[in-house]
Amino acid sequence: MHTPIVDHNGQTIAVLGSPVVFDTLIAAISGDFSDIDSTHIYIFDRDGTALFSPTYDPLPLDTNLRERVSEVETRQDHVIKTPNEVQYIIGNAEIESLGWGVIIEQPLSDVLRPTLRVRNSAIVIILIISTVGLLGGFYFVNRLTQPLRELVPAAYALGEGHFDTPKPKAEAGTEVGILVEAFSNMRSAIRSRENALRQSEAILREERGQLALRVKERTHDLELANSELAEAVKSRDEFVSTMSHELRTPLNIILGLSEALARGVYQPIPVQQKKVVENIISSGETLLSMVENVLNLAKAQSGELVARREQVNLTELCGDIVNNYKVIGAKKSISLKYDETKCSDIFVQIDRIQVKQILKELLSNAVKFTDEGGQIGVEVRQDRVEKMVRIIVWDTGIGIEADALDLIFKPFQQLDTRLAREHGGTGLGLALAKQFALLNGGDISAESIPNHGSRFTLTLPVSSRSANRQKTKNGHIMVDEKHSxxxxxxxxxxxxxxxxxxxxxxxxxxxxxxxxxxxxxxxxxxxxxxxxxxxxxxxxxxxxxxxxxxxxxxxxxxxxxxxxxxxxxxxxxxxxxxxxxxxxxxxxxxxxxxxxxxxxxxxxxxxxxxxxxxxxx
Structure with missing residues (x-):
C-alpha cells in the first residue's frame, strides 16, 4: 500500500509505501463470522478493481466490484443468487481513509442458521409445553367432568323415577361437589314427594272408588226419587184432571140450569126467586173460579199453561169489566173512575180470557180491600216508544206493607189470616195473574202505602190494528134468521x-x-x-x-x-x-x-x- 506526498503547490515530492498483509486484515474483518469458510470477502480500490478475493472464487480481471455493489444496493433484500442456485446475502462497507471498499458475501443459509436453530428450539419447547399442558388439562378436565358425566345418567334415571342410582363422587367444597350435593338433596326431596304423591294417589283411588260407589247409590236413589216424583206428578195430574171433570160436570149443570132459570127459558119466575137463582149463579161462579185457580196453578207448575193470543181492542176489553165492577163497587158506595177515551184505538195481542181474569182479580181485590165510600180507578197509558200499554188499577184501601209486596205474587200467600177470614180468598189470584201477565208478553207489579191504598200496573205489548174485525150491530152480535x-x-x-x-x-x-x-x-x-x-x-x-x-x-x-x-x-x-x-x-x-x-x-x-x-x- 502506498500514498503520494505533495508540497504546498500540489506537486508530488515523494511516495510513502507500506506493506499490507491481507490475511491479517481478512482475519480482522471475519472475526465475527462463525463459518469463515463459506464467507466471501472482497476488497477493491477506488476504481473497483479487486485487491483481494477468495482463492476459491477468483474474479475475472475485468470485474468492477463497485458495479456489483451498485447492483446489490438496488435490491431491498441484498440477496443474490449465484449461477449454481446458491443464495447469498451481501453487505458492503467503505474504508474511507484508504478509499477502498469491502464486500462480504455469506450464504443465506449460514446467516439464518442461528435463527433457525433458535426457532427449532422454541418449537420443541412449545411442543413439550403444549403436550404437558394438554396432558395436565385432560387430567384436570377429566377429574372435573367425571362427576358431571356420572351425574347425567343419574339425572336421566331420576327422570324415569329411579331413585337408587349411586351418588356421583366429587371433591367436597368444590363447585362440582356442591352441584352433586345439591342434586343428591333434590333427589331425596323428589323421592319424599313421590312417596307422598303415591300415598295420596292410593288414598285418592280409594276415595274415588268410594265416591263412585256413593254416586252410584245416590244416582240410584235419585232415579227412584225421580221415578216416584214422575209417578206423583202423573198421579197429581190425573187427580186434578179427574177432580176437574168431576167438579165441572155438576157445576156445569148447576150454572146452566140456574142461567136458564134466570133467563126464563122454562117459564118466567118471580123477582124474589130470580134473586135466589142469581145468588146460586154467583156462588157457583165463585166455586168455579176457585176450581179454575187450582187447575191453572197445576198447569203452571207442570208447564202446561199456555196463552192463546188474539188481537183484542182494549176499549172493549176494559169497558165490559169496568162496567161490571162499577155495579159491584156501588154496593159498597165505592166509586170507580175510568176514562175510556184513553184506550181508544189501542190493540193488544193477548189471550182475552187470561187478561180478563187479571183485570177481574185486580178490581176484585180493589173493591174487597177498600172501605165503604172509598175510591178505585183504572188508568190506561200507552208508551208509543216502547210499544207497550200500562193498565193501572188503584184504590184507596188498606194498602200493603213494603216487605210483603214480594209475597203477594206467590201462591197460597195470605198476608193476614184475619183478612182472609173477613174477605175470603185462597191466595192464588195474584200468583196466577202474574203467570198470565208473563205468558202474554207482559208483567205485573205493585206499589202500596199502608192505610192509603195500592197501585197495580199491568204491562202488555201493543200490536198493530187489524182490519178484519167481525162486524156487529151497535156492539151486539145478533143471531141470524136461518135454521141450524x-x-x-x-x-x-x-x-x-x-x-x-x-x-x-x-x-x-x-x-x-x-x-x-x-x-x-x-x-x-x-x-x-x-x-x-x-x-x-x-x-x-x-x-x-x-x-x-x-x-x-x-x-x-x-x-x-x-x-x-x-x-x-x-x-x-x-x-x-x-x-x-x-x-x-x-x-x-x-x-x-x-x-x-x-x-x-x-x-x-x-x-x-x-x-x-x-x-x-
Whole structure:
C-alpha cells in the first residue's frame, strides 16, 4: 500500500509505501463470522478493481466490484443468487481513509442458521409445553367432568323415577361437589314427594272408588226419587184432571140450569126467586173460579199453561169489566173512575180470557180491600216508544206493607189470616195473574202505602190494528134468521137436557146422542150444521168419534166444538188433534157457548132473538 506526498503547490515530492498483509486484515474483518469458510470477502480500490478475493472464487480481471455493489444496493433484500442456485446475502462497507471498499458475501443459509436453530428450539419447547399442558388439562378436565358425566345418567334415571342410582363422587367444597350435593338433596326431596304423591294417589283411588260407589247409590236413589216424583206428578195430574171433570160436570149443570132459570127459558119466575137463582149463579161462579185457580196453578207448575193470543181492542176489553165492577163497587158506595177515551184505538195481542181474569182479580181485590165510600180507578197509558200499554188499577184501601209486596205474587200467600177470614180468598189470584201477565208478553207489579191504598200496573205489548174485525150491530152480535141443526153428544142426561133447553129456546134444533156410536149412526142419515162433542162417553169416546168423523168426506168440514170436564193442556191438545175446531172446558157459560156457536153458524138460524137476549161481545 502506498500514498503520494505533495508540497504546498500540489506537486508530488515523494511516495510513502507500506506493506499490507491481507490475511491479517481478512482475519480482522471475519472475526465475527462463525463459518469463515463459506464467507466471501472482497476488497477493491477506488476504481473497483479487486485487491483481494477468495482463492476459491477468483474474479475475472475485468470485474468492477463497485458495479456489483451498485447492483446489490438496488435490491431491498441484498440477496443474490449465484449461477449454481446458491443464495447469498451481501453487505458492503467503505474504508474511507484508504478509499477502498469491502464486500462480504455469506450464504443465506449460514446467516439464518442461528435463527433457525433458535426457532427449532422454541418449537420443541412449545411442543413439550403444549403436550404437558394438554396432558395436565385432560387430567384436570377429566377429574372435573367425571362427576358431571356420572351425574347425567343419574339425572336421566331420576327422570324415569329411579331413585337408587349411586351418588356421583366429587371433591367436597368444590363447585362440582356442591352441584352433586345439591342434586343428591333434590333427589331425596323428589323421592319424599313421590312417596307422598303415591300415598295420596292410593288414598285418592280409594276415595274415588268410594265416591263412585256413593254416586252410584245416590244416582240410584235419585232415579227412584225421580221415578216416584214422575209417578206423583202423573198421579197429581190425573187427580186434578179427574177432580176437574168431576167438579165441572155438576157445576156445569148447576150454572146452566140456574142461567136458564134466570133467563126464563122454562117459564118466567118471580123477582124474589130470580134473586135466589142469581145468588146460586154467583156462588157457583165463585166455586168455579176457585176450581179454575187450582187447575191453572197445576198447569203452571207442570208447564202446561199456555196463552192463546188474539188481537183484542182494549176499549172493549176494559169497558165490559169496568162496567161490571162499577155495579159491584156501588154496593159498597165505592166509586170507580175510568176514562175510556184513553184506550181508544189501542190493540193488544193477548189471550182475552187470561187478561180478563187479571183485570177481574185486580178490581176484585180493589173493591174487597177498600172501605165503604172509598175510591178505585183504572188508568190506561200507552208508551208509543216502547210499544207497550200500562193498565193501572188503584184504590184507596188498606194498602200493603213494603216487605210483603214480594209475597203477594206467590201462591197460597195470605198476608193476614184475619183478612182472609173477613174477605175470603185462597191466595192464588195474584200468583196466577202474574203467570198470565208473563205468558202474554207482559208483567205485573205493585206499589202500596199502608192505610192509603195500592197501585197495580199491568204491562202488555201493543200490536198493530187489524182490519178484519167481525162486524156487529151497535156492539151486539145478533143471531141470524136461518135454521141450524146441532148434534149434541152428551152422556149425562141432566147436562144434555140443560144444553138442549137453552139452545132450543133460542131457536136451534138440537139432536141428542149419548155416545160416539149414536153420532156416527146419525150422520149417516143427516149432516148437522154443528156438533157439540163430549169427550168421556161410554161405548165410544169423543176422541175416537171425532177421528172417524174427520175421516169421512161428508163430515170432514162440519164444525165440532169439544165439551169436556178435562181441562188440562194435554186434554185440549188431544181434542184438537182428533179433529175438534174448538175446545171448551166445563162448566161452560151457556151465553159463551152460544157466542162460539154463532161464530161457526152465522146466517143459518131462523129465529130472531128478542131484544132482551142481545149481549155484548
Amino acid at each position: 141443526t146441532i148434534l149434541l153428544a152428551e152422556d149425562n142426561e141432566l147436562g144434555a137436557q140443560t144444553f138442549t133447553d137453552y139452545l132450543e129456546f133460542y131457536g136451534y134444533l138440537v139432536i141428542p146422542a149419548r155416545n160416539g156410536l149414536e153420532v156416527l149412526a146419525f150422520v149417516e142419515q143427516e149432516i148437522p150444521d154443528l156438533i157439540l162433542m163430549d169427550v168421556q162417553m161410554p161405548k165410544m169416546d169423543g176422541l175416537e168419534c171425532m177421528r172417524r168423523l174427520r175421516a169421512q168426506s161428508s163430515t170432514a168440514t162440519v164444525p165440532i166444538i169439544a165439551l169436556t170436564g178435562m181441562a188440562m193442556h194435554k186434554d185440549e191438545q188431544q181434542c184438537l188433534a182428533a179433529g175438534a175446531n174448538e175446545y171448551l172446558s166445563k162448566p161452560i157459560s151457556l151465553r159463551l157457548l152460544q157466542e162460539r156457536i154463532e161464530v161457526y153458524l152465522g146466517g143459518k138460524n131462523d129465529k130472531t132473538l128478542p131484544k132482551k137476549h142481545e149481549f155484548h161481545e
